[in-house]
Amino acid sequence: MMKDTALKIIKEAPAAYLTTAGLDGYPETRAMLNLRNEKSFPKLKSFWDGFNEFEIFFTTNTSSSKMGQIKNNTKVSLYYCNPASWLGLMMNGDIEIFKDEEIIKKLWQEEWTMYYPGGYNDPDHTVLRFIPKRVKLYSSLAVHDLL
Amino acid sequence: MMKDTALKIIKEAPAAYLTTAGLDGYPETRAMLNLRNEKSFPKLKSFWDGFNEFEIFFTTNTSSSKMGQIKNNTKVSLYYCNPASWLGLMMNGDIEIFKDEEIIKKLWQEEWTMYYPGGYNDPDHTVLRFIPKRVKLYSSLAVHDLL
Numbered sequence: 001m002m003k004d005t006a007l008k009i010i011k012e013a014p015a016a017y018l019t020t021a022g023l024d025g026y027p028e029t030r031a032m033l034n035l036r037n038e039k040s041f042p043k044l045k046s047f048w049d050g051f052n053e054f055e056i057f058f059t060t061n062t063s064s065s066k067m068g069q070i071k072n073n074t075k076v077s078l079y080y081c082n083p084a085s086w087l088g089l090m091m092n093g094d095i096e097i098f099k100d101e102e103i104i105k106k107l108w109q110e111e112w113t114m115y116y117p118g119g120y121n122d123p124d125h126t127v128l129r130f131i132p133k134r135v136k137l138y139s140s141l142a143v144h145d146l147l
Numbered sequence: 148m149m150k151d152t153a154l155k156i157i158k159e160a161p162a163a164y165l166t167t168a169g170l171d172g173y174p175e176t177r178a179m180l181n182l183r184n185e186k187s188f189p190k191l192k193s194f195w196d197g198f199n200e201f202e203i204f205f206t207t208n209t210s211s212s213k214m215g216q217i218k219n220n221t222k223v224s225l226y227y228c229n230p231a232s233w234l235g236l237m238m239n240g241d242i243e244i245f246k247d248e249e250i251i252k253k254l255w256q257e258e259w260t261m262y263y264p265g266g267y268n269d270p271d272h273t274v275l276r277f278i279p280k281r282v283k284l285y286s287s288l289a290v291h292d293l294l
Contacts (some may be wrong), residue, residue, distance in 0.1 A: 015230065021174065026222045026280065026281070027223060028240060029166055029183075029228070076174060083230050090176050111231065134173070138177060
């Protein structure tokens with residue numbers, strides 16, 4: 001039941017807020033495309049069947065500052081929310097550079113050539129995989145640990 | 148101009164996403180009341196006049212797990228956003244337990260007795276102050292450093 005609520009938040013959240021550790025030790029948060037959002041990425045709906053329900057993929061620029069941060073420290077947090085309610089989902093765990101070309105190809109969306117002209121194997125296109133360690137659901141006043 | 152956009156995001160964001168460092172080294176993110184949101188806290192509109200534009204106060208439960216995290220590591224990040232657009236504001240800096248009773252009294256909202264029955268000086272009521280070190284504005288594709 002709690003798990004269903006958590007999965008629904010992920011499916012509906014407009015973005016995923018990813019926090020990495022900056023090289024100066026200060027955390028740094030930014031919004032990332034939420035590839036599990038079914039409205040934004042309808043073509044990926046069946047893609048997720050092969051993965052753990054809380055496993056997350058991100059696409060990013062290889063040249064972005066977060067890449068250096070991730071190489072230095074793989075510990076990150078993710079936050080998803082429904083801004084209209086006070087429902088929030090926090091996950092933390094490790095993030096890694098993902099190399100499976102077969103899966104990267106499946107994840108690739110045609111419209112991304114706008115950001116990565118070379119397509120899925122553009123050298124500036126990197127796929128990141130998040131492996132959850134802890135999953136925490138926040139409802140108005142209560143906190144529930146799901147993992 | 149960029150600064151005005153940043154201040155507008157803070158004033159309108161439904162919540163502030165605060166990331167602290169967990170005791171296990173993993174960052175942890177949660178939504179906090181955005182006391183600078185003028186719709187949610189109209190009575191506080193003039194309160195902010197005396198403070199730096201990017202200085203932020205939070206109220207929290209003294210018994211919450213974030214308190215132990217903050218005592219262990221004061222480095223945090225804050226994220227504000229307008230979920231409809233891709234406008235986001237990231238700040239990082241240090242957070243401290245704030246003790247000025249005069250100001251805590253001014254910040255206090257009557258409806259918070261729901262969470263802190265003893266009022267502004269309820270032992271479970273803590274005010275936190277965030278002192279910014281870096282302010283980063285994210286628009287659709289560009290990133291602007293404001294501090």
